[in-house]
Ligand code: UTP
């Protein structure tokens with residue numbers, strides 16, 4: 190990203206409001222590093238040598254780089270464009286459209302003003318570049334507003350504000366957010382940790398809370414010796430809290446429990462919560478946990494047949510009355526569920542999607558599988574939910590710090606891209622697009638949910 194504008198246009202201010210200090214490479218700042226200060230013109234040549242090296246090194250790693258110079262030198266500007274192209278990165282020019290009079294006025298107010306005729310020359314040059322910039326081949330030429338003003342206000346939501354307690358908690362974009370909890374760094378007091386996380390999720394306005402259902406912590410999330418509690422027991426604890434959260438699993442493998450037992454647990458949870466239970470259901474995939482717990486792990490074809498059978502069995506047990514149904518001699522399941530318990534099928538294989546279409550209320554896929562799911566469910570009223578695993582920081586600095594902490598040995602830029610790293614305001618743009626593509630509910634799973642403070646960090650998403 191290359192800034193263009195005369196002295197006093199507000200380039201450095203614009204960049205500082207939007208980018209991390211390390212992302213901005215400034216000729217003035219580098220004059221201060223190799224010279225007596227930001228206005229030491231004798232240090233210009235050394236400063237620009239350094240600037241070019243920094244820009245090249247950052248682009249080589251795919252890192253966001255904001256070049257804060259006047260940007261008026263055609264040769265330099267187009268060389269940065271070529272460098273970005275060579276690195277396979279998008280290249281953007283930001284043209285500061287601050288009125289010349291304002292630039293002059295700000296300049297006069299500075300400790301070391303630029304001579305008036307120099308500013309005049311810069312303003313003229315900026316004006317002529319403005320007319321040809323669109324032809325240079327940038328991916329985008331962004332013109333700031335007339336005032337050269339500071340950051341547009343991002344849609345932030347004040348923490349701790351009251352939230353909707355109605356049955357349907359949807360954001361202004363029409364989405365429901367369910368917090369998926371898969372790691373349990375609860376220290377010495379599991380019950381308190383769980384309660385605080387759930388209460389924070391309720392305050393933040395989440396529609397629900399979902400637990401992973403695994404017997405051993407899965408490698409995608411943590412180490413095998415980290416705690417992963419039995420979810421239906423744990424949901425019973427959460428049911429005792431005063432929240433409006435929907436509670437369920439994402440997802441319960443049909444291989445763990447006979448379907449009637451899952452139906453019984455879900456019906457009980459629904460009764461205890463006054464109709465806030467849901468069941469995520471999948472075919473199971475991790476052989477190791479089955480072996481470790483002495484459970485059969487039949488081939489996929491059989492597990493998928495079991496998935497289909499499980500849904501019809503559960504529905505039969507939840508249906509009113511007791512009669513023979515779904516292959517059962519009687520369907521005697523008391524307490525009755527307090528509402529129609531939604532079944533969310535997890536997975537995106539062809540057969541899974543067919544089963545979901547025939548029997549489920551919703552299907553849960555990864556965002557990358559959204560189009561497959563849409564095609565398979567076209568014309569049905571089965572809702573689409575996505576499991577989203579983003580990196581979300583309070584601001585740009587915090588986001589990047591989290592990427593550095595979480596990325597392991599993955600390249601930072603690759604991790605950031607894969608986890609859609611960004612601030613809540615940036616995530617909202619992405620969620621708006623998901624809503625437009627037919628997503629009903631986002632199951633939000635963040636890798637660094639350490640406690641209730643982290644739930645509050647996510648609150649701006651749930652506006
Ligand atoms: P900058 O220091 O951001 O301008 O703002 P610049 O374009 O980077 O200038 P050069 O090229 O490095 O010299 C100039 C002055 O204008 C004020 C800033 O606080 C600074 O004193 N400013 C900038 C505002 O008052 N409002 C703004 O929206 C932007």
Ligand code: MG
Pocket residue numbers: 200201202217257
């Ligand atoms: Mg500046």
